[in-house]
Amino acid sequence: MGLALRDNDDREAATRRPLRFLTAGSVDDGKSTLIGRLLLDGRAILADQLDALEARAGGGQPIDLALLTDGLEAEREQGITIDVAYRYFATAKRKFVIADAPGHEQYTRNMVTAAAGSDAAVVLVDATKLDLAREPLQLLPQTRRHALLAKLLRVPHIVFAVNKLDAVADADGAFARVRAALEAFAAEAGFAPAGIVPISALHGDNVSRPSALGGSDGPTLLELLEALPVDDGATAAAALVPVQFVANAANGGVGHQARVLWGRVARGEVALGAELVVFPSGESARVAELHVAGRRAERVGAGRSAGVVLDRQLDVSRGDWLATPGTIAPTSRFRATLAWLDTEPAIVGRKYWLRHGNRWLQGRIAAIESRVDVATLGHRATDALGVNDIGEVVVEAQHELPLASFDDDRVAGALLVVDPASHRTSGTLLVRAAA
Amino acid sequence: MNAPTPLDRLLPEIDLGQLDALEEEAIFILRETAAAFERPALLFSAGKDSCVVLHLAQKAFKLTGSAKARLPFPLLHVDTGHNFPEVIAFRDAIVEELGEQLVVAHLEDSIARGSVRLASTDESRNGHQSVTLLEAVEEHHFDALIGGARRDEEKARAKERILSHRDSFGQWQPKNQRPELWTLFNTRLKPGEHMRAFPISNWTELDVWLYIQRERIALPSLYYAHHREVVRRRGLLVPVTALTPPKAGERVETLDVRFRTVGDISCTCPVESDAASAAEVVAETLAVTVSERGATRMDDRTSDASMERRKKEGYF
Numbered sequence: 222m223g224l225a226l227r228d229n230d231d232r233e234a235a236t237r238r239p240l241r242f243l244t245a246g247s248v249d250d251g252k253s254t255l256i257g258r259l260l261l262d263g264r265a266i267l268a269d270q271l272d273a274l275e276a277r278a279g280g281g282q283p284i285d286l287a288l289l290t291d292g293l294e295a296e297r298e299q300g301i302t303i304d305v306a307y308r309y310f311a312t313a314k315r316k317f318v319i320a321d322a323p324g325h326e327q328y329t330r331n332m333v334t335a336a337a338g339s340d341a342a343v344v345l346v347d348a349t350k351l352d353l354a355r356e357p358l359q360l361l362p363q364t365r366r367h368a369l370l371a372k373l374l375r376v377p378h379i380v381f382a383v384n385k386l387d388a389v390a391d392a393d394g395a396f397a398r399v400r401a402a403l404e405a406f407a408a409e410a411g412f413a414p415a416g417i418v419p420i421s422a423l424h425g426d427n428v429s430r431p432s433a434l435g436g437s438d439g440p441t442l443l444e445l446l447e448a449l450p451v452d453d454g455a456t457a458a459a460a461l462v463p464v465q466f467v468a469n470a471a472n473g474g475v476g477h478q479a480r481v482l483w484g485r486v487a488r489g490e491v492a493l494g495a496e497l498v499v500f501p502s503g504e505s506a507r508v509a510e511l512h513v514a515g516r517r518a519e520r521v522g523a524g525r526s527a528g529v530v531l532d533r534q535l536d537v538s539r540g541d542w543l544a545t546p547g548t549i550a551p552t553s554r555f556r557a558t559l560a561w562l563d564t565e566p567a568i569v570g571r572k573y574w575l576r577h578g579n580r581w582l583q584g585r586i587a588a589i590e591s592r593v594d595v596a597t598l599g600h601r602a603t604d605a606l607g608v609n610d611i612g613e614v615v616v617e618a619q620h621e622l623p624l625a626s627f628d629d630d631r632v633a634g635a636l637l638v639v640d641p642a643s644h645r646t647s648g649t650l651l652v653r654a655a656a
Numbered sequence: 657m658n659a660p661t662p663l664d665r666l667l668p669e670i671d672l673g674q675l676d677a678l679e680e681e682a683i684f685i686l687r688e689t690a691a692a693f694e695r696p697a698l699l700f701s702a703g704k705d706s707c708v709v710l711h712l713a714q715k716a717f718k719l720t721g722s723a724k725a726r727l728p729f730p731l732l733h734v735d736t737g738h739n740f741p742e743v744i745a746f747r748d749a750i751v752e753e754l755g756e757q758l759v760v761a762h763l764e765d766s767i768a769r770g771s772v773r774l775a776s777t778d779e780s781r782n783g784h785q786s787v788t789l790l791e792a793v794e795e796h797h798f799d800a801l802i803g804g805a806r807r808d809e810e811k812a813r814a815k816e817r818i819l820s821h822r823d824s825f826g827q828w829q830p831k832n833q834r835p836e837l838w839t840l841f842n843t844r845l846k847p848g849e850h851m852r853a854f855p856i857s858n859w860t861e862l863d864v865w866l867y868i869q870r871e872r873i874a875l876p877s878l879y880y881a882h883h884r885e886v887v888r889r890r891g892l893l894v895p896v897t898a899l900t901p902p903k904a905g906e907r908v909e910t911l912d913v914r915f916r917t918v919g920d921i922s923c924t925c926p927v928e929s930d931a932a933s934a935a936e937v938v939a940e941t942l943a944v945t946v947s948e949r950g951a952t953r954m955d956d957r958t959s960d961a962s963m964e965r966r967k968k969e970g971y972f
Contacts, residue, residue, distance in 0.1 A: 238677030239858075304833060306814040307807045309860050316674050318858060330835060337837040466687040468717065481719065483687055485680075485839070514683050514715040526684055528719070539691050562835050576840050579691070637840040644844045646834040 238524075239309075239316035240446060243335035243376070245367035246345030251384045255345065255422035256308060256321055257286025259443070262429040263310030263317070286422075305335045312429075314447045329595075329609035330562040332370055333649065337635075340451050341378040341415065342371035343442070346399060349385045353395050358402045366595050369410060373558065373593065373611060375627060375651070378415035378449050379407075382442055386435045387421040396435030410598060416445040459548035460489035460497070461623070461633060462527060463578030464541045481512060481528040482537055484579070487632035489545065491527045492520040499535055500542040500549060500623050506531035540580030542623050551621035552655040554587070558627075559606060559614045563640060563647035567606040567614075573647065576637040577622050584618040584636075615656050627651040675867055682709070682855035683716040684839065685818060686802065689853040690717070690728045692843035693800035696853070697759065700731035702747040703918045704875050705804030708864055709855055711873045713802075714754065730757040732801070734789050736781040737764050738899055738921040746876040761792035778899070782920040790826040793850055800851045808860045818857050824848035861916075862941050869934035880937070881914045881930045892925040 246252035308319040320335035322328075336342065344367045351358060364381075371379050383399050386392040396419040407414050418427055419435025420442055426432035429443045440448070462484040469480045491497070491508060498505040511518045512528030521527035529543060542549070561567050567586055575584040591600035592612040606612045616636075627634030638648040686709075689696050698713060700706045710731070718725050733747065751758045763781055766772040766788045774784070793801070807814045817833055819841045834842045845851060856864070868875065885896040887906040893913060894900055899921050902908050913926035914937070931937045 238681075239674060304815045304830065306811075307858070308814060309808050309858070334835040334837065337835075338839075465684070466691040485684055512719060514679065525680055526687070574844065576842070581844075631838060635838055635840060637837060637842060639842055639844055644842070644846060646837070646842045649835075649837050649840070 238451070239318050240341065240449060240451065241318040241320060241339045242341040242343055242380075242446060243320040243322055243332070243339045243371075244343050244345065245322060245332060245335075245371065246347075247361075247363045250345045250347035250350070251422045252321070252345050254286045255343075255382065255384065255420070255428065256319055258422050258425055258428050259317075259319065260308060260310050261286065262425065262443075263312060305331050312443060312447060317446065329370065329560065329611065332367070333374060333560045333562060336371060336374040336376050337649070339376055341380060341446065341449055342367075342376045343380045343382050343446075344368050344371065346381055346383045346403070347385055348383055348395055348399060349388050351395075351399065353389065353398065358398050360402055360406055362596055364403075365406065365597075368407070368412075369595050369598050370611075372410060372412050373595065373598070374560070375631075377451075379412060380415050380442070380445060381417045382422075383417065383419050383435065384422050386419050387424055387426065392419070392434055393436035396437075415449060416440070416442075418442045418445060457488035457523070457630075459545035460491050460495070460543070461487045461545075461549070461625075461630070462491060462497075462529070462543040463487060463580075463632065464537060464539055464543065465526070465579050467537060467539060468528070480534070480537075481510075481530055482543065483526055483528050484543065485526045485632075486521055486523045487578075488523050488630050490520050490522045491529060491543075493518075496546055497529070497531070497543040498546040498549075499537055500544060500551065501621065502536060502541070504535050505546055506533045506535055508532070540578065542578060544623065549623035550655070551623050553618045553621045554615065554656045555618075555624055556613065556615055556653040556656045557636070557650040558593075558611065558653060559586070559589075559616075559638070559648055559650050560611045561606045561608060561648040563645055564608045565640070565643075565647070566608070567648065569604065572641060574639040574641050575616075575618060575650075576639065577618075577624070577635075578632065580622075582619045582622075583641075584616055584638075587615045587617045589614050613653075614650075616650060624652050624655070626653060675863065675870060678856070678859055678863055679712065679715070679867070681858060682712045685853055685855040686713050686716040688839075688841060688843075689800050689802055689819075689851075689855075692841070693845075693851065695796065695798050696729040696800035696802060697732040697796070697798045698727070698729055698802040699804070700733055700747070700758070701918070702733075702743045702750070702876055703804070704868065704879055705806065705856065705864060707750075707873055707875055708859075708867060709802065709804045710750070710754075711871060712855060727756055729802070730759050732759045732761065732792060732796075732798070734761050734785045734792070735763060736785060736920045737762065738781055740876070740878060740918065740921055742878055743876045743918055746874075750874065759792065759796065761788050761795075763788045766791060778922070780920060780923040782923050785920075786826070793826065798850060799845055800853055802853045802855065804856055805854050806859050806861075806864075807857050816854065816857065818854055819843065820852040820854065821845075822850050822852060826850070862938065865934055865938045865941050869938055876918065878915045878918065878926070881912050881932045883910055884913050884926060885910050886913060886926065893927065894925055895921070897921055 244252050244256060306321045310317050320339055322331040322335035346364050350361055368379055381403050383396055386396055389395045400417050403417055419437050420427045421434060426434040427437055427441045429441055431441055464482050464484045466483040467480060493508055493511050495508050496505055508529055509532035510530035513521055569586050569589060572583045572585050575582055589604050589606055590613045592603040592610055593600060623633060625633035634652040636650040640647045700710060713727050717727050763784060772784045772787050805813055807816060815830060817836045821834055822828060885908050886893040887896060887902045887908055896902055896908055911928055912930050914929040914931060915926045918924055929940060931940045
């Protein structure tokens with residue numbers, strides 16, 4: 222069986238992971254129908270699940286694809302979705318995970334959750350809600366909001382799916398105008414859409430089945446998603462590893478073997494023999510042994526967990542970092558974009574728990590400088606941030622951290638903010654620069 | 657076992673490199689749980705998903721050549737007393753072979769304590785496991801339970817976090833879950849609270865079988881085709897056992913069957929199959945048209961929301 226003998230490539234694993242994308246849309250613009258359509262076409266819906274839908278639809282009526290995604294009892298009762306749901310389907314070329322963010326209450330909070338770790342965002346545009354006679358054509362505020370939020374959260378690819386084109390009079394003309402408006406908006410906002418696709422989620426046009434709807438001769442939505450590249454920071458020159466788990470004889474992990482420092486490589490690559498410096502101690506040593514799960518390795522790339530044995534015993538704990546010497550610039554005061562997710566507003570000067578990499582420490586918001594208007598990406602001066610607000614802040618951490626800009630490094634550039642009293646996840650910080 | 661089916665022919669389209677990515681994620685979550693909590697335990701029923709998690713834990717914590725080392729946490733089995741004997745035999749054999757510590761929490765003890773009251777003696781004990789589980793959490797002061805639940809199993813589970821918080825009554829609050837951002841898990845707990853950790857959240861039933869095949873993970877024999885006496889009841893095949901005798905008028909048949917899930921004997925049903933190896937199960941799974949729980953679990957058929965209700969009460 223060639224399967225069991227297939228050689229692993231430690232540098233490549235991360236790029237072979239499923240493509241994770243979030244779907245952004247408002248109530249009634251067909252998002253649940255689109256997801257139902259993807260699952261149905263991806264053969265992820267099985268007969269008993271269809272039976273349940275057909276029973277609910279009543280004899281002879283078409284099934285409601287949107288019902289495939291309402292997971293919780295309250296959602297079925299209220300006909301809404303409450304929390305981010307994860308769905309799985311596969312095509313011949315790729316595996317997919319959909320992070321489905323509901324479009325109404327707690328919107329930013331859910332979208333931040335869905336966007337963190339997503340490779341792409343599919344923003345739904347409901348063609349029937351636009352005034353197609355108006356010149357110039359105005360996009361809906363939620364379309365701008367969803368796309369700008371995805372951009373703000375640095376989702377690598379933003380795709381627009383222009384839906385319900387089967388329900389407008391002149392689909393070709395309508396799509397041409399919506400596409401022009403989306404392109405103009407994206408150019409103004411400073412991003413290039415990965416695609417703009419005319420679809421009918423209800424009938425399946427251009428979702429997985431090619432159709433001339435909207436004058437399309439381009440790829441279907443699925444073909445587009447199948448081809449999107451994934452970047453995991455593997456190309457960085459210098460290695461950075463947050464130590465997650467220290468295995469030694471005492472904790473039962475490795476018997477009599479030397480201490481193994483396990484951590485997922487955040488950027489670059491760890492190689493046998495390479496010199497690494499420990500943060501914060503500043504001591505350095507060489508990699509004497511390198512492990513991945515179940516076997517030895519010579520090099521381990523970004524996105525994979527490495528087990529590092531150093532050539533001399535250093536004091537290293539969970540929360541420390543291993544780095545190529547001379548490549549980190551520790552700082553304790555920094556500017557960051559703060560997405561606030563807690564119903565209790567952010568309080569300047571209050572001590573919060575911060576999680577950076579695998580380390581918990583205390584920190585405080587030294588100043589709130591502005592709030593981002595996600596309809597325009599303009600900044601408004603403010604000193605308060607409440608639930609679902611996104612703003613620019615200055616943060617003071619209890620001690621220095623090997624921070625990086627979030628644009629360069631999704632691991633060293635992100636922090637969690639946790640309320641010390643309630644233990645709720647209050648917000649997340651995307652690092653911009655030292656302050 | 658039959659001769660292995662050449663998988664490349666069955667699966668020309670599936671890139672097996674994705675199993676490495678799923679393995680990496682699962683092992684990362686196992687190490688995170690072991691590092692972030694004081695007293696974790698791995699829920700182990702000897703079902704296929706928990707066998708996969710146990711295998712992943714071996715890879716996460718044991719280096720090649722140190723097979724006699726122990727995992728940094730014990731295994732915990734909630735024993736309903738209604739078990740398939742071959743599953744319990746398998747559980748004990750693998751625990752012995754790996755040298756792990758096994759804690760067994762007996763539902764019978766909860767009945768004796770009066771914390772579980774059965775409406776009738778033949779009532780399914782599956783839903784009552786939550787009580788016994790939470791009693792074990794309190795007795796052993798466990799602060800994290802590692803489970804083999806997957807998001808593809810059921811709609812309420814699709815909204816489950818990878819690290820899922822339980823309050824001091826062991827309850828899940830689905831409307832108030834902690835946002836989960838990248839791998840920055842919020843592991844902070846107050847006294848009496850605990851966390852559930854689901855390392856194979858993002859795996860599908862097919863992934864599980866592909867991995868069982870690739871890693872040659874041993875499973876209880878009833879996961880593969882065997883002769884078994886069954887009766888047909890409400891569209892399901894119900895195994896004939898001392899606990900589940902045929903009802904009046906039901907015809908007992910001997911069929912070739914295998915189990916897709918294994919739980920309490922009174923609510924777990926097999927499907928007709930002649931798949932005698934993991935590769936053949938993979939082939940059947942690719943062709944399957946009924947979901948895992950729909951085909952095999954009487955308890956999930958009670959209502960569309962039955963899983964969610966049980967989860968809120970502390971079920972796993």
